[in-house]
Amino acid sequence: MKNAVGREIPDFLLEGGKEVYQGKNYMDGKYVQKATPKTRRYEKPQESKIVETIKDALIACGARDGMTFSFHHHLREGDFVVNMVMKAAIEELGLKDLTIAASSLGAAHDLIADYIEEGKVIGIQTSGIRGRMGQVVSEGKLKTTAIIRSHGGRPRAIEAGEVHIDIAFVGAPTSDCVGNSRGIGGKSNCGSLGYAMTDAKFADHVVVITDCLVDFPNMPASVEAIDVDAVVVVDSIGNPKKIASAAARISQNPRDLMMAENVAKVIASTPYFRDGFSFQTGVGGPSLAANLFLEKYMDERGIKMGWAIGGICKPMVELLKKGKIGKVIDVQDFDLDAVNSINQTPNHFEMSASQYANPANKGAFVNKLDFVVLAALEIDTGFNVNVLTGSDGVLRGAPGGHPDTAAGSKVCIIVTPLVRGRMATVCEKVVTVTTPGDCVDVLVTDYGIAVNPLRPDLIKCLDDAGIEHVSIESLKEKAYSIVGRPDDVQFEDKVVAILEARDGTILDVIRQIKPYTL
Amino acid sequence: MIKRPTPERFRLRRTMMFMNAQKPGLIKDAYIYGCDSIMLDLEDAVAENQKDAARFSLYHALTTIDYGKTEVIVRINGLDTPHWQEDIRVCVAGGADGIRIAKCESAQDVKTVEAAVEAAEKEFGVEVGRTLLMAALESPKGVLNAYEICSASDRMFGVAISGGDFRKCMQTKFDPSGIDMLVARGQMLMAARAAGIQCFDTVFTDLDDNEGFEAEVRQNKAMGFDGKSLINPKQIRLVHEVFAPTEKEVLQAEAMVSAFREAAAQGIGVFTVNGKMVDVAFIPGAERTLKLAKACGMYEGDLV
């Protein structure tokens, strides 16, 4: 069945009541029955929940074949937790048929690709997939169909019971002996633990893994002892160098700067750019650089940003410290400046993934957002964006909060160079739709700006401000005139992954890659 | 194949951005930053053993990439190298708008290049005289001979100074006041104006020193330069801002030109604008201001 972005969704995926994507806000007003976890009572006073090893924790939580383990990705490419847990479960306890439900997975987890090939891990549900794992899933080696969800779609699915977490593992930079956990104060600091918060509330069992045990009570706790079954102290939960980059530097690349300046120009031309406006930006070169130019416009107009959300990095923290942002609310930290600021700088707060982006709750931050500036691997003439699959069709990206912020914000701006090497970023048809075109408003490239015809109000804003813009078709033609018209990527029939829209409908499917021969 | 329009000898050249002709990623769309001219470099940016490869790249870039209104100049290797003749052949065959003669020291240097250019134009069936020339002065001798160089050929549209080499010859180093280059800049400017061609200042290499760059560009404008050589696209905007005319200058120029056109139509040579006597001698300057204003987005009329 064809969905609202023109993607053919095979019928067998719709058995059991799953729907195809119908357009944004389709689920608005519907009711959801929240799932409740089955958790153990700890009535008898306990001195400590510390167990010796991860294996002991798994046994204490009744780990067995076929279970779903959840993980969060705040330790990013420095993460040791996923591999440590899966190794203990598979190699020490001999478990199989396991499913990993993670907020994101990356090259740090290449080991899991082996477990997939061996058939020990049979399910993957994640908001991001890269490295060897993306390769083996794309090659059709995962036993079940992987499910890719946005950062908001994930807590939605957890709360609705679409994914039931048997054991949630929290990699915690600090914890006390009963599991009150924080992202700061230890040796592998990551700042916010926002993605672990929903998991801890909805999992049957929760295991905290830390490399820095601190005195009870570790307050204010991101994951609370009331939800934790066991605490394991290990030598190291991650490589600090890869957890937080030194500082996300604002790009000096002239192309990035040129695009960033145009992004700020577009923002400043809209009526939403007023005192107290809200803003989120990605950490990509031109997205981040937009901060710099936005600040100029804020100063010129004498206005301040009311609040900013998202993954946070240095430029945002600096604006907060300068008093140019009212509040920063943070689900993840990208660099040490942000890590050291959260819950330390006044008005820099932590939030859960659900609070950030879950479209099924009653007040996600993304739904009050004025502007979001995002990158894209590809964007097509229907304004559909792909941030998941590469030009060879292999899974190597992350929808992350892209679809959530795009759908919730009043103005979603995609900023990307028209071509990268020989890749046309603006194209006829993206390989995979990760953010539907009805949520994307403006495209800023190094060759010009295009506004989604669905937003005549924004077209008028740009016209009134004298900002030149062109049709997205003309940008695509320009791209093809430079790099040539690409051949379609070839796939096998087998569906290897489902891509869910933030509301849980099916936005697209990813099929098994076909080896290319000349 | 892209057919570039016939080059204009006198056009707006506020910004000339250097680009290594050997780097495909750089030259494929250097025009998007909005500089007036790009300078594809076969000389210093290209390693000695890659001169041949750079020419193949350059030829295909010139004949395939649509640079639009951006002028395309090529800096060729010095006359003391084995490369310059083939450099000229590829420039002419590819249809470059102009050639920058490196290390130019005499009128004879210009004439030597001119002869090779003309031969290449004949060889490749290009209209004789199409390919423009500019000279880079890099030594005291070049600066002293500036006037004969500037007036050596009808193809010459401008002259530029190359600070790095010049300072080496003079045994000085960069000084923020510009004192190190004061005489050279002054002498070159006078020679260029006397010969009726344009004059461009050297590159500013410290990309982190925004204040120093701005000070130098302001001095360039005050001294009477037409433009500046650049090494990074992020320098373009400031030069265009500094070189932009004021609103008052634009209004004045517009009034002069339109009054002149009216008067000329009635056969009158001297007329008044806002109470001031004006004659034909003011008009080229006023037209230049309007052209500049148009490029800066300050003038939308049709007088130029």
Added chain:
Amino acid sequence: MQIEKNAMAGTLESSDAMVTVEPAETGIELEISSSVMNQYGRQIKATVLETLERLEVTSGKVTVVDKGALDCTLKARVECAVFRSCEKSAAGIPWGGVIK
């Protein structure tokens, strides 16, 4: 032209291609690897073969390691490698003749 000895042109930088040519007895043996194989492999092959044909190269082993080069860059690299293999790359290039 005849590929007379081993020669190479280009780099492995992004947007470039490294082309190596080696003499061979008969026929063109072409090997291509590319960062954009799935979408542009066919066009890369066509461009390289067209260029060789234009240069009247009928035999040789040609290896292209492509890093997302545009067609104009591919042509330039193939031509340069072939001219280098004959030691004819420094001067007297037939611009606009077989080089076009």
